[in-house]
Amino acid sequence: MDNLTHSLIGAALGQAGLKRKTGLAMPALIIAANLPDIDAPCALYGVESLAMRRGITHGPIALVLLPLVLAGLLIAFDRWQARRGTRPEKRLPVHAGWLVALCYIGILTHPFFDWLNSYGIRLLEPFSHRWFYGDALFIVDPWILAMLGAGIWLSRRRERAQKPKASAPARVGAYGVMAYVGVNLAITWDLAPQPISYVEKTVANPVPIAFWKRDRLTRTVENERGSQIVSISGDQGQVSDFGPINMSDPRIAEWSKNDPAAKAFLFWSRMPVAELHDDHITLRDQRFLGSPASGQFTVTLRKPKP
The missing domain is CATH 2.40.128 (Lipocalin)
Known part of the structure; x- marks a missing residue:
């Protein structure tokens, strides 16, 4: 999913009541919900990044270690502010156990929601290179954004007005999203x-x-x-x-041997298709043929020079 959605998921969990468990709970949940995307800078490599994204930072080793690193940094930040005398007076005391737990809760939402779309995620990297797909949600879903955004906004509004059950709208938004996810999984299975x-x-x-x-x-x-x-x-x-799919053309295997972009594309592509020409071959993925972003998932193969 997009990072705004990941952030709102973390914020909704905090606003639903988890932020009262410890100081720095909201930053922990929001940052942790985005943490696996520390692999995003590899997008600078263009198409080659398809073989890098949603892999090692989304796999079990990262999901175990990254929350501990984040919790340690947040605890260090809290103590640094305390030493300088700049720690906010209204901040709750930092409870290390709860902070670690919230970092784990936040980070585990990330691979789950990434799995729900058709782009793919390597949930077992580095132990397995297999891609997993939920095929249930488009990568940017306005209905999820609306439910989470409205729930957080209404909850904070009630909180500022000091009304009872201020966390209720955020909880309703979070429950609504989970019900929506379940419905979409059922729709995909049915269709x-x-x-x-x-x-x-x-x-x-x-x-x-x-x-x-x-x-x-x-x-x-x-x-x-x-x-x-x-x-x-x-x-x-x-x-x-x-x-035609055209992936059986023998030139594809031969011309892609020394082409890092083509090798990355073929590693990632779930439904590759080829447009054949005498002097070049264009590789695309059937999932994104009609997408405005289809250019990001396109590789041009050319005959290697002798």
Whole structure:
């Protein structure tokens, strides 16, 4: 998911009541909810970053160690402020046990929500390079942003007015998001294509805003691809983006041997397709063919110079 969503998830948990467990609880939850994305600077490598993102920093070793590092830094920061006489008077005492626990709670929300979209996440890195996909949520979901944002805002408003049960709106927002996630997982399961003898692979890809719809992507044993918008109402659009996959062309394996960007793309790509030309081959991923960001998931292969 996007980092605004991750931040709001951490903030909603804090506003729902966890921030009263210890000083620096809110920073712990919000930072921890974003912490696995410390691999974001590798985006400077362009397409090559596809083999770097959502890997080691999202795997079990990082999920065990990073919360301890964050908690240690926050405790050190609190003590540093106390020594300088700049520690806020209203801040609760820092309870090391609770601070560590909140760092773990915050960080564990990150891989869960990243798993829910179709981009993919390597949950077992470095022990396994396997990609996992939930196919339930679009990477930026306005409904989740609205529920979390409204819950936090209303909760803080009640808090400032010193009204009872100030945390209730944030809790309702958090419960609403979890119910929404469950509904979307069920929709993906319901709209996922049924196994057919001539279909090699299928994906029920989430679409923006219209959470009740999926872009049903198919790949046949005859090297053809297709895309069809389907809805829980039973409506089905016409099959579009029909064409050849072309990944069996032997030039792809040969030309990508010494191309780091191509190797990274092929490691990451779940549904690669190729556009064949005499002097070059363009690699794309079927999940993002119609996306405005499709250029970020495109590689051009050229025949190696002799």
